Amino acid sequence: MLFAINTFPQMGEVAKWHRAVDAAADLGADAVIMADAGLMAYASERHPQLRLHLSVQGSATHADAIELMRERFNIKRVVLPRVLSLAQIGKLARQTSVELEVFGFGSLCVMAEGRCLLSSYATGDSPNNKGVCSPAHAVRWTEQDGTMHARLSGILIDSYAPGEPAGYPTLCKGRFEVEGERGYVLEEPTSLNALSLLPALLDIGIAAIKIEGRQRSPRYVADVVGVLRAAIDAACAEPARFAPRQEWQGTLGRHAEGDQVTQGAYDRPWR
Numbered sequence: 001m002l003f004a005i006n007t008f009p010q011m012g013e014v015a016k017w018h019r020a021v022d023a024a025a026d027l028g029a030d031a032v033i034m035a036d037a038g039l040m041a042y043a044s045e046r047h048p049q050l051r052l053h054l055s056v057q058g059s060a061t062h063a064d065a066i067e068l069m070r071e072r073f074n075i076k077r078v079v080l081p082r083v084l085s086l087a088q089i090g091k092l093a094r095q096t097s098v099e100l101e102v103f104g105f106g107s108l109c110v111m112a113e114g115r116c117l118l119s120s121y122a123t124g125d126s127p128n129n130k131g132v133c134s135p136a137h138a139v140r141w142t143e144q145d146g147t148m149h150a151r152l153s154g155i156l157i158d159s160y161a162p163g164e165p166a167g168y169p170t171l172c173k174g175r176f177e178v179e180g181e182r183g184y185v186l187e188e189p190t191s192l193n194a195l196s197l198l199p200a201l202l203d204i205g206i207a208a209i210k211i212e213g214r215q216r217s218p219r220y221v222a223d224v225v226g227v228l229r230a231a232i233d234a235a236c237a238e239p240a241r242f243a244p245r246q247e248w249q250g251t252l253g254r255h256a257e258g259d260q261v262t263q264g265a266y267d268r269p270w271r
């Protein structure tokens, strides 16, 4: 049982976060996933037996940052931000004794793990304090002359022609007009799919595969966890002969944002 307490406490309200850490320890958490250094100091001093994982929100992308967290707070695992290539992850694995966890499937953030203010700017609800990015209550879909418009807090995020796959209206993945050209300015709506990279990740010694799951339905959780479990078992059994099955990819494809998948930063052919 892992508890995520990976938000950043606000001034004057730190006691709330301390109570959450105490509750996790009292409930016998196998580990607590955390991002805030002050909170990790509290957890490691108050509950030295509690296993700590550094959240992706902590944005640790190099060995010095990870080792500092290990020395200060005895972290056992780090969830790596989705900005590193496979080669960089392999190098990191050789430089630290901390277990590495990486993302295997799900929506991408714009390389600003833990530091994005776009949702709070547009809706008043921040991923940090409300656990939501672009919350559903702020989303409006309207159809006009056959074109579907997606708005977030009244801001037009995207418009879709009839039959065009529509993504969830997230501010970073909208199409906007810049200098006369309309297109994706920051990021496309697409999902990471690292299924075919499982043998390589196993070879690096990755301890766990993370599935992006914020604001997801029970169907998403059941389908994606089912596919990843079967694929990881198959990759562990026969890594050299592993190939993602078509039905696995079909299931993941149905849950992909904007009906598109990518290997993200893992695969950088230019490097």
Ligand code: SF4
Residues within 6 Å of the ligand: 108, 109, 110, 111, 112, 116, 117, 118, 119, 127, 133, 134, 170, 171, 172, 173
């Ligand atoms: S707006 Fe985009 S970058 Fe920011 S939290 Fe949401 S998905 Fe991530």
